[in-house]
Amino acid sequence: MKVLMFGWEFAPVYSGGLGVACAGLVKAMVAQGADVTFVLPRVPDGITVPGVKLISADRRQNKLLKFKTEPLTAYASSESYELWKKRNPQAAALYGNTLFAEVQRYAEAAKELAAKIPHDVIHSHDWMTYQAGINAKAVSGKPLVVHVHATEFDRTGGNSINQHVYGIEKLGFENADAVVPVSNFTKEKVVANYGIDPEKIMAVHNAVEFTEPVEQPKLGKTDKVVLFLGRITLQKGPDWFLYAAKKVLEKEPRAKFIMAGSGDMEPKIIEKAAELGLAGKMLFTGFLTGKDIDRAYKMADVYVMPSVSEPFGITPLEAMRNGTPVIISKQSGVSEVVKHCLKVDFWDVHAMANKILGVLYYKELQDELGLQGRNEVANITWDKPAHEVLNLYGTLMKKRRR
Amino acid sequence: MTNVCMYFQVHQPFRLKQYRVFDIGNSHDYFDDDKNHAVMEKVARKCYLPATRLILDLVKKHKGKFKVAYSITGTALEQFQLYAPDVILLFKQLADTGHVEFLSETSHHSLSFLHDKAEFKEQIAQHKRLMKRLLGVTPTVFRNTELVYNNELAKLVEELGYKAILAEGADHILGWQSPNYIYQPKGCSKLKLLLKNYKLSDDIAFRFSNKGWESYPLTAAKFADWVAPVLGDSVNLFMDYETFGEHQWEDTGIFEFLKHLPEELFKRKIGFQLPSEAAKLQPKGVLDIHNPISWADIERDLSAWLGNKMQHAAAHQLYALLPSIKESGNKQLLETWRKLSTSDHFYYMCTKWFADGDVHKYFNPYDSPYDCFIAFMNILNDIEGQLRPSDEKRWITI
Numbered sequence: 150m151k152v153l154m155f156g157w158e159f160a161p162v163y164s165g166g167l168g169v170a171c172a173g174l175v176k177a178m179v180a181q182g183a184d185v186t187f188v189l190p191r192v193p194d195g196i197t198v199p200g201v202k203l204i205s206a207d208r209r210q211n212k213l214l215k216f217k218t219e220p221l222t223a224y225a226s227s228e229s230y231e232l233w234k235k236r237n238p239q240a241a242a243l244y245g246n247t248l249f250a251e252v253q254r255y256a257e258a259a260k261e262l263a264a265k266i267p268h269d270v271i272h273s274h275d276w277m278t279y280q281a282g283i284n285a286k287a288v289s290g291k292p293l294v295v296h297v298h299a300t301e302f303d304r305t306g307g308n309s310i311n312q313h314v315y316g317i318e319k320l321g322f323e324n325a326d327a328v329v330p331v332s333n334f335t336k337e338k339v340v341a342n343y344g345i346d347p348e349k350i351m352a353v354h355n356a357v358e359f360t361e362p363v364e365q366p367k368l369g370k371t372d373k374v375v376l377f378l379g380r381i382t383l384q385k386g387p388d389w390f391l392y393a394a395k396k397v398l399e400k401e402p403r404a405k406f407i408m409a410g411s412g413d414m415e416p417k418i419i420e421k422a423a424e425l426g427l428a429g430k431m432l433f434t435g436f437l438t439g440k441d442i443d444r445a446y447k448m449a450d451v452y453v454m455p456s457v458s459e460p461f462g463i464t465p466l467e468a469m470r471n472g473t474p475v476i477i478s479k480q481s482g483v484s485e486v487v488k489h490c491l492k493v494d495f496w497d498v499h500a501m502a503n504k505i506l507g508v509l510y511y512k513e514l515q516d517e518l519g520l521q522g523r524n525e526v527a528n529i530t531w532d533k534p535a536h537e538v539l540n541l542y543g544t545l546m547k548k549r550r551r
Numbered sequence: 552m553t554n555v556c557m558y559f560q561v562h563q564p565f566r567l568k569q570y571r572v573f574d575i576g577n578s579h580d581y582f583d584d585d586k587n588h589a590v591m592e593k594v595a596r597k598c599y600l601p602a603t604r605l606i607l608d609l610v611k612k613h614k615g616k617f618k619v620a621y622s623i624t625g626t627a628l629e630q631f632q633l634y635a636p637d638v639i640l641l642f643k644q645l646a647d648t649g650h651v652e653f654l655s656e657t658s659h660h661s662l663s664f665l666h667d668k669a670e671f672k673e674q675i676a677q678h679k680r681l682m683k684r685l686l687g688v689t690p691t692v693f694r695n696t697e698l699v700y701n702n703e704l705a706k707l708v709e710e711l712g713y714k715a716i717l718a719e720g721a722d723h724i725l726g727w728q729s730p731n732y733i734y735q736p737k738g739c740s741k742l743k744l745l746l747k748n749y750k751l752s753d754d755i756a757f758r759f760s761n762k763g764w765e766s767y768p769l770t771a772a773k774f775a776d777w778v779a780p781v782l783g784d785s786v787n788l789f790m791d792y793e794t795f796g797e798h799q800w801e802d803t804g805i806f807e808f809l810k811h812l813p814e815e816l817f818k819r820k821i822g823f824q825l826p827s828e829a830a831k832l833q834p835k836g837v838l839d840i841h842n843p844i845s846w847a848d849i850e851r852d853l854s855a856w857l858g859n860k861m862q863h864a865a866a867h868q869l870y871a872l873l874p875s876i877k878e879s880g881n882k883q884l885l886e887t888w889r890k891l892s893t894s895d896h897f898y899y900m901c902t903k904w905f906a907d908g909d910v911h912k913y914f915n916p917y918d919s920p921y922d923c924f925i926a927f928m929n930i931l932n933d934i935e936g937q938l939r940p941s942d943e944k945r946w947i948t949i
Binding site: 504514 | 902918928929
């Protein structure tokens, strides 16, 4: 089974869940015998992944200078791309004039790659690569699968969606032989907001790569720590975390809150925290990577994911792997998968605060959630989703032959 | 030829609200009246009323040859009085036929035997008074909550003057022995032990409507064919009463099954006997059961109620409050406490979901066992606060 896959990022170099999910899925597919060529806008220097052919859509890669910041993250908006260009004029010369121009250039490259690289099926991850998938399909005539890690409605919370992005997403769904959202929560959005036939949509839940977390005792501390870890952006519900923190502190002034991550709402959230009188109680760490992420989970007594709209949400699984109890928004794909956690509507601040306090007060609850959560997450591996995707390919190829 | 001994368990707990940390000290309103009302109305309509009318008809039709036993919890009786008084009238009519036996148990369907023997005896006494007052009967056979049983319990129950006690016919205690005989508990001289034939009982209670089961559909004739060749003195069919119409819906044919069961058994020369009648039979041997057994899950042990840390903590804190409540002389608070002692609350905190998941989930009014634990512990905190208003955070320490 030869797969030509288009994606915008791939762990270990990534800006968010997309790169982690792509890498997890592809590695498990390769382990099950698939032959995957993964096309990135650019392959960062020195990055190789055993068994996976990572190739660059940008033939000028060798000429590329090293830049401190990378404009083409999966979460770049058109606005942030403009800003980056202004700050990096030398680099900008090599990129398209807009993010959309870059997406377009990537899509053009896909035609050439589809002609050159033998494949049985084409698979695109999120809107940036949908046009590339459509182009590849036009060249080779092979079935196209589009994966939906997030829709424009999730990214914007449904307010002021970008019509251009929406258009590309819709085109991708319509031209795909199968649409694979990361949850039924997202499937419903694809049906409701894009008018796609549910018959050709199959949800495949994400998973976590199994790595035994470094055993380290919980830090010796007297404060109780409540953690938010994710991009500080509307979709992730950081404001709801603040409101819940305020309620918790009314009851339990000894609680401490950590907000780990960065994002467009960061200045606003910091300001809001001060306004709510949370100064000294709400700590901001900035964007964390690698070991620091596991350390944050370990340090926390409870991890909260208050997302407004989360197509899947891998971070709760990472927290559970570290034995940390989690409270997750019901408006998430991951809540379809895990049982050993507390679930809450993101807007129900009162319930969220109650559950946070429950975990802080009752040690047995914290222990049981930690223990059962760890056991549960050990069984949520990429083998199952990889198997489901490969089966889907098989079905599509059979249909094609008929 | 053997006899069939049927007993139905009738129980509804007082379900709790999602009582929050913020409610502690502000509200002493713990029970979800709306939900309890709704559940009782629904189950009365689907099960208690039609099933009891059917049993009453069958008892009259077969002129006492058909007879059954019930065990009705105090919490169910109280909710009948509140939300479905007609059900009590029907049970009273059944009692008046003289062919229906009512068993003894704790008033609040509690596991108090495991935690506090004095409280256990008080709850039995309370149930006894309730049965006398509402149904005019005095039970002589005892069944413990969830069929939890061991030697120690048998001894205690014998001392209380009962003739027999019921238990689960668990494989691991019976070994090669059959559940279809009467036994004597180790350490007892008079008390008899009746064991549930779980295979035949579960054919009705769990498998009846399972289309994937090789014996589907189960008819009264087929079932009677299975009972007919059984060797023994008493085939004990113990099950939840809600099997009829609630767990197995009417459209599965469960009422038709029940309606025809007596005549099909009579055709095969099988009769019915009540637990107190079975208790007059000679015991086949002595059973030595040290570790508590129950009728739940595949383990048949206590792990559905006392399997994880949360359940142990909740039970520990609950029973730790009891002496001060009794000291305070606050009757209302004691009654509230007893409603919290109902085993269901602990069942809802069970986390071993995955093997037996569906049964647990079906009955759980909470999103998760963790949510139940939070509500339960918050309530205990509030009670603690009522008892010691000056020192409200005595054991909430973080």
